[in-house]
Amino acid sequence: MSQFLEISGLCARIDADGQEKQILRGVDLSIPSGEVHVIMGPNGSGKSTLSYVLAGREDYEVTAGTATFHGQDLLAMEPEERAAAGLFLAFQSPIELPGVNNANFLRTAVNAVRRARGQEELDAVAFLKMAREAAKALSMAPDMLKRNVNVGFSGGEKKRNEVLQMTLLQPTFAILDETDSGLDVDALRIVAEGVNRLRAPTFSALVITHHQKLLDYLVPDRIHVMARGRIILSGGPELARQIDQEGYTKFLAEVA
């Protein structure tokens, strides 16, 4: 039986300033439907690269391995096809789009995805109603819909905007790349509630984080530790607490 998300032996490199740098060195990971998995690991271990490769960033070259999503070859799809298929990446550093109105961006994205999924497009009125409600649930100021995408947003506002997009695009698989970084406790709870609202037997998430705090709200099913481009250790929720208290050093030493 094919899993919900199945990653096997995934290797990827990037061409940085004329030099090829191998970042992923054989990632194996499977996430069943309805589960929240967490990836932790020291900086530079390849966590963000994994999220970019799954979302289809072109500057990473996949050199080996496979990734399937609902049985489909994820790596063969364009980024927008992955989005339409239900994959959502909450960026660690959300991109600013100067001059692009947030509401317009959201509606264009929502309708592009709806079109691809064979759903009816939303008209302006219906969309705005939906967007305003979602924004309100995330305690976002109403004017954030009128502002340019992420331009002049504070760190917290950007992260909330990512969760707003996730709410509206209704993915079946969300990757949250350090969505908790730079958030205060209240914002953290709001973001976590946003994710929890999506939780369903058909929704899974891969959460990249350094902190236990977010996991207090999200309650993950599995924890994976990543180092030097591989998953070196997997375990239950207690593993995250252990890392939070003891750091990575011990685990890294054990595998080395």
Add this chain to the structure above:
Amino acid sequence: MAGHDRAKWAKVAYPPIDYQDAHYYAAPRKKPGPKSLDEVDPELLRTYEKLGIPLHEQALLAGVEVPEGERMPVAVDAVFDSVSVATTFRKTLEEAGVIFCPISEAVKEHPDLVRKYLGTVVPAGDNFFSALNSAVFTDGSFVYVPKGVRCPMELSTYFRINAKNTGQFERTLIVVEEGASVSYLEGCTAPMRDENQLHAAVVELVAMDDASIKYSTVQNWYPGDENGRGGIYNFVTKRGACRGARSKISWTQVETGSAITWKYPSCILQGEGSVGEFYSVAVTNNHQQADTGTKMIHLGRNTRSTIIAKTISAGRSDSTYRGLVRVQPKASGARNFTQCDSLLIGDQCGAHTVPYIESRNMNARIEHEATTSKISEDQLFYCRQRGLSEEDAVGLIVNGFCRDVLKELPMEFAVEAQKLLQISLEGSVG
């Protein structure tokens, strides 16, 4: 015209035009002129169809910010092949005292006004193409807004080049008296033609004390095919004189069409405290060439000018911003701010920025900034991750890039212009 030369400094290349071979005047098909807009070619009115639609939500989504109550009805004076065939809303305008008519009619009915102002901003001998226009112009629009009158509606001339082998030589004159204001829209379309056609219009604006003129253009004439065959040569002379104190002339243009565009809507800032503005988006694709910009001539004290120019090049096209900011010795306290940004799409096109900055007054302040870049991969990926196709993502980012200019357009035009941008760039990605 003898002794006049086509400018050699513009960064455009075109085969020599045989001016003897151009038809300077072609009357439209002999049929009764339309009595109302209903009788005008439906294609011509495509832009205006949107007027009846509740636009508020649409505008918000399009990122157009027009304060409520700012929307005005539009009066249209359509020019087909040099002869005005439809003028509407004449009555409302007459009640307000505004004259809006074909210039041929104005010559007969308001000869004193026409004589007083025509050719005072753009003299016949100004440049080769203005001389050509002065020698052969047949029609165009005339607008006169009397003292203290805020023109009750947007005025619009809808130019279109219809007949084959016809150069267009409209002449437009807009005079706005003390304390009066007008917003004027010029839209241009040209049907597909194999041969290159010449458009050499002249537009003159005169603003007296505290008067304000907003002149908006959306130009999407036939740009030629993807091999560079056909298309309009758009060599236009547009100039406004801020004669009065605190007068204001604002040019906004969205240039997406024509095989070659060569135009520099300018402001002569004579009146003390007068204001000149130039907002421009120029998009070129395939083999189009555009050399466009403005001239801000600061003559009076405390005159101010703002230039925002956005240039987008794709395909094998070449686009140049060329602008002059000149501060004369008496223009103490003059201010200019210029921002020119160029965006390149693909590696076979060119984008150029050529500002000329001349100051003869120590109390003037001039600031100029320019950037050239391509669409960021990060932005593209972000949009695509959210489900947008690459082409839609480019359209969205380009519209964002142009936003500072588009928001200066009257709302109906802004919506249209956004679509035009997207259409112009079709096929430029991927």
Add this chain to the structure above:
Amino acid sequence: MNALSKDMSGPLALFANRLNTLAGPERQAAAGALARTGLPDRKSEAWHYTALRALGKQDYAAPPAQVDDGAVRALLDEVLRAHPAMAGLPRVVFVNGRHAPAFSALPDDVDLAFFAQAPRFGLQAAPDRDPLVALNTALAEDGLYLRVPAGVDGGHVMLVSLGVAGAEPVSFHPRHTVVVEKEAHLRLICVQAGQGAYFHNPVTDIVVEDGARLEHVTVQTEAAQAISLGTLYAHVGHQSVYDSFVLGLGGQLARHEVHARLGATRGVVHVNGAQRLAGQQVGDITSVITHAASDCTSRQTVRNVLDGHARGVFQGKVLVERVAQKTDGYQMNQALLLSADAEIDAKPELEIYADDVRCSHGATVGALDDEQLFYLRSRGIPEHEARQILIDAFLDETIALVTDATAQTFCRAVLAARFAGKGDVA
């Protein structure tokens, strides 16, 4: 045998006698190009802001063979006195465009030769495109050929060009070549000074080979009646650096024109400059920086301080060719107008054919900042002094870009000697 004379009209006629007696294919070709184009007038886009009317009506003769040694010594001493370190640097001195061995102190670690013995026209100069280069090509008598061998640190070399003219206007057209071979390094300080009415028309051909570095500072303090129109070509190789700065202070009409070409990947070019002019002076800094390879960087900061009836011109084109992806180009030019009659004409220009580039330029023109002035005065500094502080600071920010400490100190010393206590009085 020459049929040129009848074609020479306008200012070119002032050189007609000498142009009619040329030998050699380069010189004749250059004279032919000149006869076709004439000297540029303001209809030429490259000379739109700078007219050559100052050349006047009198013929320009070749400089006389005999020169007043006392005058030369005085000029040279003034240059060397500006800063204690200068006298100790190796120097090559040209007087009226001819090498003057008696005044030179030749460097050891570099290879030297002279144009008078073995003419070298170089490969970069374009006499057919630039009439002033053609004029030089036709009339060049002497010039320095300097080569820093591969891997050698050539230290400092001063190239001092002195003009010493009498009643008759003279012109001289030296042709210099500087080659910094692979991985070599040179700090070149060019000084231009003089007395009387002369026309200095140098052409300099510079090649910075792969991995090499040339720090090049030009201090132009030509005589008040002098006309100085120089053209410089620099070819920059792979991972090499051409870091230049010009300080323009002298002459009634001066133009420093630089054509720098980044011909291989990862090259770096700096074309910085400053002018401080007064009276009726016209000073022109013109540059064309061509990115002809990928991953290169160019930087340009040019500032003008203009007093009296002076006119400053800045023309800076950055041309990015189609192959030059990943270009990083930045240019800033700023002008300070100190008097009601001063004028600045600026034309920064981007011509870009590659899409993956980051290029920007900025320009500002204005007077001294009132708030800054007020701030200084509120701290008890008299207005005149406060203005001087702000003017100095404005120029000093460009001099701070000079990486060679000796050259930087020299620039500051020359400026201070010229303007100390003079303030900004028109």
